[in-house]
Amino acid sequence: MISFDQAYTHVLEHTLELGIEVVPLMQSLQRVLAEDICADRDFPPFDRATKDGIAINYSDHINTDHILQIEGVAAAGAPQQELRTVGNCVEVMTGAVVPQNTDTVIMYEHISITDNVAVINEKVSKGQNIHYKGSDEKAGAVLLTIGTKITAAEIGVMATVGKSYVTVKANPKITTIATGNELVEVDAVPLPHQIRKSNTITLEAALQTRAIPTNSLHLIDNKEALSKSLKTALKQNDVLLLSGGVSKGKFDFIPEVMETLGVEKVFHRVAQRPGKPFWFGVHKELKTVIFSFPGNPVSTFANFHVYFLPWLHKCWNIPVANQYIKLSGEIHIKPPLTRFIQVCTKREKGGIYAVPISENGSGDLLSLSKSNGFICLQPREKGYGSGELVPFISTK
Amino acid sequence: MISFDQAYTHVLEHTLELGIEVVPLMQSLQRVLAEDICADRDFPPFDRATKDGIAINYSDHINTDHILQIEGVAAAGAPQQELRTVGNCVEVMTGAVVPQNTDTVIMYEHISITDNVAVINEKVSKGQNIHYKGSDEKAGAVLLTIGTKITAAEIGVMATVGKSYVTVKANPKITTIATGNELVEVDAVPLPHQIRKSNTITLEAALQTRAIPTNSLHLIDNKEALSKSLKTALKQNDVLLLSGGVSKGKFDFIPEVMETLGVEKVFHRVAQRPGKPFWFGVHKELKTVIFSFPGNPVSTFANFHVYFLPWLHKCWNIPVANQYIKLSGEIHIKPPLTRFIQVCTKREKGGIYAVPISENGSGDLLSLSKSNGFICLQPREKGYGSGELVPFISTK
Numbered sequence: 001m002i003s004f005d006q007a008y009t010h011v012l013e014h015t016l017e018l019g020i021e022v023v024p025l026m027q028s029l030q031r032v033l034a035e036d037i038c039a040d041r042d043f044p045p046f047d048r049a050t051k052d053g054i055a056i057n058y059s060d061h062i063n064t065d066h067i068l069q070i071e072g073v074a075a076a077g078a079p080q081q082e083l084r085t086v087g088n089c090v091e092v093m094t095g096a097v098v099p100q101n102t103d104t105v106i107m108y109e110h111i112s113i114t115d116n117v118a119v120i121n122e123k124v125s126k127g128q129n130i131h132y133k134g135s136d137e138k139a140g141a142v143l144l145t146i147g148t149k150i151t152a153a154e155i156g157v158m159a160t161v162g163k164s165y166v167t168v169k170a171n172p173k174i175t176t177i178a179t180g181n182e183l184v185e186v187d188a189v190p191l192p193h194q195i196r197k198s199n200t201i202t203l204e205a206a207l208q209t210r211a212i213p214t215n216s217l218h219l220i221d222n223k224e225a226l227s228k229s230l231k232t233a234l235k236q237n238d239v240l241l242l243s244g245g246v247s248k249g250k251f252d253f254i255p256e257v258m259e260t261l262g263v264e265k266v267f268h269r270v271a272q273r274p275g276k277p278f279w280f281g282v283h284k285e286l287k288t289v290i291f292s293f294p295g296n297p298v299s300t301f302a303n304f305h306v307y308f309l310p311w312l313h314k315c316w317n318i319p320v321a322n323q324y325i326k327l328s329g330e331i332h333i334k335p336p337l338t339r340f341i342q343v344c345t346k347r348e349k350g351g352i353y354a355v356p357i358s359e360n361g362s363g364d365l366l367s368l369s370k371s372n373g374f375i376c377l378q379p380r381e382k383g384y385g386s387g388e389l390v391p392f393i394s395t396k
Numbered sequence: 397m398i399s400f401d402q403a404y405t406h407v408l409e410h411t412l413e414l415g416i417e418v419v420p421l422m423q424s425l426q427r428v429l430a431e432d433i434c435a436d437r438d439f440p441p442f443d444r445a446t447k448d449g450i451a452i453n454y455s456d457h458i459n460t461d462h463i464l465q466i467e468g469v470a471a472a473g474a475p476q477q478e479l480r481t482v483g484n485c486v487e488v489m490t491g492a493v494v495p496q497n498t499d500t501v502i503m504y505e506h507i508s509i510t511d512n513v514a515v516i517n518e519k520v521s522k523g524q525n526i527h528y529k530g531s532d533e534k535a536g537a538v539l540l541t542i543g544t545k546i547t548a549a550e551i552g553v554m555a556t557v558g559k560s561y562v563t564v565k566a567n568p569k570i571t572t573i574a575t576g577n578e579l580v581e582v583d584a585v586p587l588p589h590q591i592r593k594s595n596t597i598t599l600e601a602a603l604q605t606r607a608i609p610t611n612s613l614h615l616i617d618n619k620e621a622l623s624k625s626l627k628t629a630l631k632q633n634d635v636l637l638l639s640g641g642v643s644k645g646k647f648d649f650i651p652e653v654m655e656t657l658g659v660e661k662v663f664h665r666v667a668q669r670p671g672k673p674f675w676f677g678v679h680k681e682l683k684t685v686i687f688s689f690p691g692n693p694v695s696t697f698a699n700f701h702v703y704f705l706p707w708l709h710k711c712w713n714i715p716v717a718n719q720y721i722k723l724s725g726e727i728h729i730k731p732p733l734t735r736f737i738q739v740c741t742k743r744e745k746g747g748i749y750a751v752p753i754s755e756n757g758s759g760d761l762l763s764l765s766k767s768n769g770f771i772c773l774q775p776r777e778k779g780y781g782s783g784e785l786v787p788f789i790s791t792k
Contacts, residue, residue: 181473
């Protein structure tokens with residue numbers, strides 16, 4: 001049995017080169033950029049009026065009596081116009097190109113117009129109400145960098161620079177595998193000794209939230225059948241996420257079968273709760289990484305967040321966000337096990353506090369919906385104090 | 397012009413009854429529950445072994461010399477077995493039904509087995525290593541309540557109780573509408589006076605993140621064309637989200653056209669920045685709600701989060717999470733405008749701080765990708781101090 005720190009280090013030592021793929025813009029939502037996104041031209045691309053009103057030449061204006069003949073109208077979406085006569089003005093709309101020979105925009109609220117003549121009623125500053133060409137960004141500037149998580153705002157930026165297709169980090173091919181004869185489908189009525197599959201469905205949902213599609217399998221506790229199915233699964237996937245079959249039971253065949261299929265065990269059993277029987281291996285030739293989580297719902301869910309997601313971030317070469325929040329009360333974690341404790345966070349006076357939820361052991365699936373993450377506490381002789389900062393792993 | 401508080405109140409006064417719909421379990425991810433989810437049986441459904449080892453009858457055991465004949469093996473997924481002979485034991489696997497006439501499980505680590513005889517090497521507590529029937533929840537208990545946002549954990553809970561179909565709050569039918577002659581498609585090369593569409597695409601992405609599908613339209617600044625398209629859109633949708641066409645420009649036809657189509661203006665112009673020209677109306681007969689946002693990217697994005705999302709939460713009868721975070725420095729907001737200021741949050745010592753990002757006005761789309769939310773500051777004579785708690789609206 002190894003320590004949590006050792007297990008975590010080992011997992012991160014076995015990343016895969018997942019490559020990149022090109023997807024249509026809207027499908028890049030929630031993905032991770034694999035290219036820098038650059039400005040294809042200046043932003044804004046022209047001197048842009050930011051108010052509806054009139055555009056004037058400021059130097060002319062100071063020589064007039066604030067009464068200007070209107071020469072025309074510059075609409076948004078129309079080519080740039082030209083102010084032809086000194087002392088005149090052009091009506092201009094928000095978003096329009098500021099006309100040639102003008103340098104200042106006065107909003108309607110500050111003028112009055114009668115018979116096509118504008119009278120200025122307020123003080124004017126030279127250059128006002130113009131969003132200058134290139135003032136946000138110059139052509140060629142890097143707007144978004146490789147490794148950025150794509151949210152709605154990034155979709156907007158990419159639309160603006162014409163990225164109808166986007167290069168993103170490729171997802172690993174993942175199959176989630178439920179093991180155990182006691183499991184039946186969600187739509188089945190279980191016999192008294194059976195339960196419905198939920199762990200792999202939970203994992204699929206957690207991956208779907210991150211725009212990662214999955215396949216799923218259910219394998220029964222039979223060595224030959226396991227061997228046959230896993231052989232194919234190892235070939236067809238980058239990652240297998242298994243649930244169950246790694247404890248000390250007579251029918252926990254996963255470690256043995258994996259090793260006969262050429263998978264190299266990196267470790268089995270970690271000094272942690274929940275999830276002690278976690279088994280982790282790699283098939284070096286096929287380049288497949290196997291996370292074999294214990295079958296209890298809390299164990300599988302915790303290990304997925306604690307190990308798999310940081311592993312995936314490392315594969316994509318993006319940082320794992322380490323969050324720390326405050327404990328709402330004292331907790332004592334006696335050696336030797338590292339503990340992942342389900343908490344519900346509470347915001348108070350600008351701080352975030354971890355409030356442990358009551359749970360009934362690692363088989364208590366229902367507790368997962370009451371929490372929004374785990375705090376990760378290393379064992380130590382001295383208790384953790386109320387208000388102490390501890391690592392937090394969000395699950396919602 | 398009305399105040400932000402008035403505008404917000406008006407928007408929330410015009411909610412719609414959106415109804416419910418039934419979707420397959422995996423499609424309920426990110427949706428909102430419209431039914432309580434109850435335990436269909438006790439959880440766990442039987443006295444469940446939580447360790448691999450042997451099951452004994454504790455009272456018998458204290459009368460023996462800790463040496464027990466093994467009668468058989470109870471596997472997970474097999475019907476309940478029975479211990480037939482006093483003083484014997486049954487091997488039992490994690491997840492298996494604890495055999496009849498046994499009440500205590502001893503893990504393999506605490507026994508040794510030779511020739512089908514187990515010897516107990518450690519102290520045993522009566523009832524240990526059993527996850528008792530109904531100890532998590534009793535049959536009929538409400539596990540998830542109406543209004544719960546469905547994440548991976550809730551998917552797992554629903555799988556367990558056999559919900560292959562789930563009743564969720566129905567999404568509104570939404571069309572996002574870009575207006576303006578200056579807009580071209582993302583894959584087009586714009587002429588010097590044109591820009592690519594981005595606002596409606598950003599809104600679509602923000603809605604897609606929430607599992608809400610949308611249609612989209614681009615309408616040019618022509619009264620007849622606008623009128624024709626909007627007439628149909630009003631009929632076919634619950635909500636129209638427009639961007640542009642509500643300022644004081646000569647081609648800002650939206651308010652006028654809406655009113656000719658029977659839409660009742662609730663308000664136009666709010667004392668806020670960005671997004672002052674925000675127009676809001678309802679078509680009472682068609683039961684359509686119209687959010688007509690100013691065309692600047694930051695205005696549209698801010699108003700969507702400030703008004704539309706709380707409106708949607710109210711329609712679904714779920715609470716709006718009011719978040720408060722600390723200011724990282726002093727800010728002075730002079731009357732009369734309420735300000736939505738883009739910030740990037742920073743976590744420090746268990747607190748969350750709002751760090752305003754530099755932006756170049758409401759036309760600065762690029763700034764949106766640098767922030768993860770807005771702080772909402774009411775105007776006041778006294779400045780906001782560093783560390784003061786202020787409302788925060790998350791956008792990522």
